[in-house]
Amino acid sequence: TMDLPHHGYRATKPRARAGPPAGDPLLFDDTSSSTPAMNTQGYYTPGYNMGAPAGGPQGGAQVNNLFADPMANAAMMYGSSLANQGKDMVNKEISRFMSVNKLKYFFAVDTKYVMKKLMLLMFPYTHQDWEVRYHRDTPLTPRQDVNAPDLYIPTMAFITYILLAGMALGIQKRFSPEVLGLCASTALVWVIIEVLVMLLSLYLLTVHTDLSTFDLIAYSGYKYVGMIFTVLCGLLFGSDGYFVALAWSSCALMFFIVRSLKMKILSSLSSDSMGAGASAKPRLRLYITVATAAFQPIIIYWLTSHLVR
């Protein structure tokens, strides 16, 4: 049986937060010291509760003192109801394009997972079990399974890469805000192109996997970790360090991608269960996996070589 640890574990580390200074009106309900909320799904636990209306009798009395004028009170209620309506409308529009619950699954990470995943991206050669574990037909969240893809690391790595690129350009005295924006949009465009090509090739070869678009974005975004490492080594140790780090992170990333995608693509159930005429398909799937892996060093070199002269 699968036992779900961290049943009520919070998404963020509990930070030592100083309480509000005495005498100020208690506008937000500070629940950082209270017990964490019990979430039976285990997907997403909010860090702290912001702006809870039931602020306790003491908070309520102080808020009432703030708005002694009933007109301002009425205006504040009207404004907050308008904001709620706007928020509902925005949520409805967004959920037409992508399911927000699915997105929340990718951001349900914790520090231990991030550490282990970064180690895995840089040194995947000793990891034994690459299978994504399931729990009653739903994949486990990244918090509980180190093999699950997440979107937190790619997003953070992308932003860090942009900042690092700005710094590298500044060191070479070639910095300007337009170049930074250009660098960011170039990297984003390459990610989009890679995801589209992967989707197209998976569709054309009728590979029935459970790789969703977000999974592909996640796997495509893991290369930014390698890029950051490469650029850092290039800045610290010069051109030799750059090429050594490029070779290291390329090999590690290729190994990681091949092992992760092999489980999903090559062993997925094809609709032709008879086995006849399936000789061409595993070969083509192997080509896809290898091509994806081989594309990573090329794009890492392309996007970072101009930063390290």
Add this chain to the structure above:
Amino acid sequence: RSEKMAFTLYSLIQAAILCVNAVAVLHEERFLSKIGWGVDQSVGGFGDEPGIKVQLMNLVRSVRTVMRVPLIAVNSVCIVLLLLFG
């Protein structure tokens, strides 16, 4: 060096519009049937897994069906914008 190869999101949108236009102008009778890519040639067996060619033909046909009307609007907007702003 890389500034020349740098992409903006706008160039990606331009490339996408041009590609979809290219797929949309392939005529069914005059061209696709002549080279064996017509819709009547894509019937496969039931237990059979569709090959790459069948999948591609289905993709071309569905892109043409779905994107015909939005392409009219998008192309008109592009033309007006390019005339106004160069």
